[in-house]
Amino acid sequence: MIKAKLLLLSLLFFSFAANAQQVFSTQKYPLVDFRSPLDIVPPALAGSFGELRPNHFHSGMDFRTNQREGYPVYAIADGYVSRLRVQNSGFGLAIYLTHPNGYTSVYGHLSRFNSKIAQQVKSLQYQKKSYELDTFPSNLLLPVRKGDIIAYTGNTGSSGGPHLHFEIRDTKTEAIINPQLFGFEIPDNIPPVIYAMYVYRLNHLPFNELTPKQYFQVVGGSGNYALNQVNTIHLDGEVGFGVISTDKHNGASGTNGVYSIELELDGKIVFTSAMERFKFENSKAINSHIDYPTFINTKKSIQKSFVDPGNPLGIYSNLVNNGRIEFNDGKLHQLKYIITDGKGNKSVLQFKVQSDPKAVIKTPEQAAGIPYAYGNINEFNNSEVKVIFPKGTLYNDLNFQYKAFPRPAGNAFSAAHQIHNSLTPLHLGFELWIKADSSLSKYKEKALIVNSGGGAQGGSFDNGYVKATPRNFGRFHIAIDTIPPSLTPLNISDGKNMAGISKMSFKLRDNLSGLKSFNGYVDGKWILMEFDAKTASLWHTFDGSIAPGKHTLEVIVSDMKGNNRNYSITFYK
Structure with missing residues (x-):
């Protein structure tokens, strides 16, 4: 009897485990x-x-x-x-x-x-x-x-x-x-939504912004989807696929991500991505997982069903030729997307592909550039700039392009240097040295590199160059930061009685290089100042440690280039 009960409990647990996963x-x-x-x-x-x-x-x-x-x-x-x-x-x-x-x-x-x-x-x-x-x-x-x-x-x-x-x-x-x-239970009986499917003409070339793609509208719902007014897609050569899909659960749900994407070719899985686990250091490889050029241009997140050779993510399995499919046999093929959410609800998109030698779409010719292999350390040098791409920076082989532009107007101390283009994602930052104008000599300690949008990339002066490590391609030049952060008191002033007030508050902002530190002192003793970057709010909460009477307050804030702002007053408690 005991054995029977144990067996029943075991079966019940197995059933729960199976249903939960x-x-x-x-x-x-x-x-x-x-x-x-x-x-x-x-x-x-x-x-x-x-x-x-x-x-x-x-x-x-x-x-x-x-x-x-x-x-x-x-x-x-x-x-x-x-x-x-x-x-x-x-x-x-x-x-x-x-x-x-x-x-x-x-x-x-x-x-x-x-x-x-x-x-x-x-x-x-x-x-x-x-x-x-x-x-x-x-x-x-x-x-x-x-x-x-x-x-x-x-x-x-x-x-x-x-x-x-x-x-x-x-x-x-x-x-x-x-x-x-x-086993965390999130009420959910709603399958993922599939919005669109894309075909990429890879043509045995690295994926980039020039890769031809075709958009197919998807119709349907409740887990069953089809291509809108398209029975069969005619394709030739090496092809990849991509899909736009999101998920919701019951109740007050946001628009969330799906758990897994599987692609079948004639009943055989050729690609699986599953959000089971990943490592923090590989999270930026989302830019390889999606069609990054399309995301930059349109903010649409197309999840590719083929894997770039330099993509380090461990979310892929069941890969056949990294998800790149060859259509060259003149036959009709059945393809199926199976998209699953974290609760196991599934949506299916089925379509047909006819292998057709007349359906060629060639990749446009690339402009002249320097070929860089994704698996190597790559370096570019001239008299004005030096660029090093560490191993692991690139997701695909790169036709690297560079162009120099005149010195920008305003806060600039070098020519502007276009390092490839913003449509190519990077996994790691690259090393960038830019030669400085002679006029920078008295501002060496204040120098940094900025992009064309004015975004600071950091930087330090070294033997006539300013060097930094940008994380994205773009156009860069040398600038300086000589302006201290701004500190605006909100509820405190010189001589004010702060009795009955729970905290002293400020607004704190920096114009370029970014905040490095903030410190407050009452009567020469350090006090805890708290900061919220998204609201630019700086404050100290009185905790009873400051006795009644007259006190001195000093607040010192610094940016990344050593520009300091001091605020000194007396107040009463």
Whole structure:
């Protein structure tokens, strides 16, 4: 009888596990170890794992919090606080919990920590004399139990509105894993939506902005789609495909990303991408995963179903010739897209391709350039500029092009240098040296490189050149930054009585090189100043440590080029 009960329980657990993971994955994950980080019912997502974002894949699930801050955030399992971060941007206030089952959970954009963690954070900030913090407590300092309140939801850092950013990572490798694979229940019986399909005439050449493509409108719904008024596509030679698709779940859902995309040719899978896990250092390769030139020109995110040779993402499987398909046999072929969301809901797009030697579309001739292989270290030099592309920078072989332009008007101390074009994505930054005009000599310490839009790339002077590491192609020249940041007091002034006022507030902005530091001192002692980059807000919250009476205040802010702004007054408390 006991054995029968155990067998029944085992079968029930297996059934639950199978139903909870009806999606493609390379590994099995624990389905009952974790509870939800919030008690908001039903849970709703503003962003899904692997969702397409500018220059990165979304690394977690964004739980909606009813446009409010202050909901309790719970430890999803026993463990300990292994990392605490306080950032001006990024995740803002964030907690990392390490759990004994080999996973780490991450909670971002918090409004505040629980009292014990907050005390530890504030103590460290005063020890380091820094608002920003990235610390790794010992496993004995801040233990937690499953269900403990560790923090409260907020909108700190680069958040676009109140929500909880939640992640699960492999503790050993730090790879980020889709939380839905761990049994987190998001109500969802809605299959993905397929909007469009594209055909790319690859013609045995590297993919770039010159690759011919054809757009096909898609019609249908409820999981079944077809090409609009097209029965058969006639193609010849080497071809790739791409698709635009998004997903929603039940209730208050945003427009989220899909989990997996499979492409079948005559019943055989030739391409699979699955948002199971990825590494942070490879997240920028989203620009190789999508049709990057189209995204730059139109903001449409077409997910390619073929893989560039320099793409380091580990999200692909079942690849046949990296998803590049050869149509040269004169036969009719059946193709099928199967697109799945994180709950296992599927949408299917089926279409036919007739191999037809008359359906050739040639790739336009490229302008003369220098051939650079994607797998090599590549270097370009002339008398005015030097460029080095480290190995791993390029996703495809590159027909590199360069052009010099006259010195721009205004704040410029060199010619302008066009380094290839903005339609080609890069995985790593490249090294750029630009020769400076003689007029820069007295501003060497203030020099930096900017792009044609005025965006600072950083930089330092070295033997007649200014060098920096841009992360994108474009047009660049040397400029200088001699202007200190601006600091505008909002509720404090010389001689003001601040009794009964909870905090002193400022607006803080920089014009070019970016903020480096901000520090406040009352009566010569360092005080904690907090900063929110998205609102340019700087403030100090009075915590009772400043006694009644007259006090001196000094606030010193600096930018990346050593320009300082000092604000000094007396005030009363």
